Amino acid sequence: MLAYPHINPVGFHIGPIPIHWYGLLEIISFVIGTIWLIRRGRRTERQWTKEQVLDLEYYLSVGAIAGGRLGYILWYDLPYYLGHPIDILKVWEGGMSFHGGLIGVILGCWVYARKHKRSTMAVLDFVAPAAPIGLGLGRLANFINDQLFGRVSHLPWAVVFPAGGPEPRQPSQIYEFLLEGVVLLLILAIYGHKRRPTGAVGALFVLFYGIFRFLVEYTRQPDIQLGFVLGRLDMGQVLSAPMIPIGIALLYWAYRGGFETRNRDGAAGAPP
Template identity: 45%
Template sequence: MFVHPQFDPVAVALGPLAIRWYALSYILGFALFIWLGRRRIRQTLAPVTVSQLDDLLTWGVVGVILGGRLGYVLFYQRDAYLADPVSILKIWEGGMSFHGGFLGVLLAVLLFAKKRHIPFVKLLDFVAPLVPLGLASGRIGNFINGELWGRVTDPARFWATGFPQAAHADQMLAAANAQYAAWYAQFGMLPRHPSQLYQFALEGLCLFALLWWFSKKTRPTGQISALFLAGYGVFRFIAEFARQPDEHLGLLGAGLSMGQWLSVPMIVGGVLLFVICGKHYR
């Protein structure tokens, strides 16, 4: 069983200034967005100019931070934040939701499109393939931090990973399950799926490859965005089977996690939008 090395969350310390790995993962994601976007502009596959792309990123950064934070508050920790509203502002303590960030970016792109008189759906089709590598970067940040770990798995499997950061959760599970108790006694921690790496591969690399390939040719307007919706929803839904549900939420209806339930509308909406856009194009 591989044991997570407990990386120092601070990548670079310059006196009182500490730059964390998670912040660097966001910066890398934004840099990849610009790099890929400029490639598309050079290939004349973009509805924006280079200067507009830079402005679009600024709008997107605001959307992803505000949407991601508010989404986490509403979807995952509503009661806790209602009891202490000021803590909503403490972004440095962690707590971001992809689905909230997605809605925030969607709103930011809509406002940007209206301000610059660019067709909204065409702009979304341009943005969609630029996003997955940023998601991949974020999942690597999650792994470095040793957060959002996976569910318990057999220690004999080569991918089994022990997360010292999960000590409290491991102890609770070991106290309620004889097999887990035996593994905990043997290893001092429970073997888990490195679900952050699964999400890195699925929501990041696989989704990027799919969208980049699909968007190389002229497609019906809206289909690239639809493929992003459905593709992310499917990949996230699959990865959630290996990811440990949030302790305070557990599994919800039908034995699904909050992440899976939030992904269902994306899958359904993406498939319907893909079909509708294809019929309209004909």
Template identity: 55%
Template sequence: MLAPDIDPVAIHLGPLKVHWYGLMYLVGFLGAWWLGIYRAKRPGSGWYPQEIADFLFYGALGVILGGRIGYVLFYNFGYYLEHPIEIFYIWTGGMSFHGGLLGVIVAMWLYARRTHRPFFVVADFVALLTPLGLGAGRLGNFINHELWGRTTDVPWGMVFPNAGPLPRHPSQLYEFTLEGVALFLVLWIYARKPRPEAAVSGVFLFCYGVFRFLVELVREPDAQLGYLAFGWVTMGQVLSLPMVFLGVWMFWWAYRKAETKLDAT
């Protein structure tokens, strides 16, 4: 089947063009804002609703700056070295989750210092909001007809413009389902009860790392990089695998620390 032919420009206002890709980021931030306020209003949350907008300012800068810088450094450094002005063309796509994650980590650290909270108190709260933005971003990739999958003969394979005549895995939709919907449900269910500090962040890192690693098995690697090893290892897998191990360690450390504190009392 053909991939839906959606104009990447959602709204034309004279010379101003509003792209779907940018709107998906707006949807992600608004969704995180709404969910953050909802969670802040829950008894014992330790957060005030008015704080959510303040953090989102920090978080948005971290996502956009970190995501773009990460893409430039991890995926296409040579090209942007020759075309530096295009680093600022974020509406054309080209954002790295792993770079965005590093940017958000810096934002959380700064916000934690400003509000005198432990870092992982902030990180655990933000982890549950993140899948909304991830899911919206993957829909933006799908509308942009970018980051498609490898060729396939599965019934739901799609033919994407500029990707040749053969059907491909709609890997953007796989990532929307796993990194957006499934990751949100896992975190939502797990975080319904009080958990040790850093445990929710550990679950987030582990699940995202596993989901992304699996999708990369059917996702076409970036043309300028190709496979890094063994004819199947991609940059996305190289960057995601440390998240899996770190998530497992953080989960263990969170419960170990909680047990030690309990024994001390």
């Protein structure tokens, strides 16, 4: 087994204000993702200006935060928040759901697309390859914060987490960093480098995230307030499992041309 590295969750201080690694990595991921989207926008068929990308980032941020918080409340700890409604606003204390955040991001893309007269699926295709940057760095932050660790294991690389008791556990945060971050980033970057049918890149994100998250959850310790919610499946798996058939269906529909816009004469054309 491996010893936990005991990384200080506070990266540095600005005067009396502590800057935690979690927030710092989220800011870094946001900056890297924004820069990549700006560069990516210059190469797409219908170019995105820097201002359009920054405007889109606003909608994505609002959607991710609001959706992530609401999803966590509804799916992971509703009884507590019904009894402590004021705590709903305490986002800084943690409690975010990826699946709720994903719904929020999709709604944000829809609002942005209507505002700028673009295809919602084309907007999702545009932002999907950047998403694993934030997902991967977020999982590293979970590891540094000694949270969301895995189940008890005696594998050679198992880690004794201070918050997990004396027994070694799976470093599930590192698995998620590698799969949801590095591997998913490579898949989407390589696949999305060439022109694909509208909706295909977004569909691929949904499909592979669902697969990776479902598998990694077998090594992750279920949330203490929930445990297993459906047989031997935890909430993360229950929410991720539908993403797999949905991703396959979206990919099939994309290659059938179902998300392409049409010209006045009825011929399929490039998405706006």
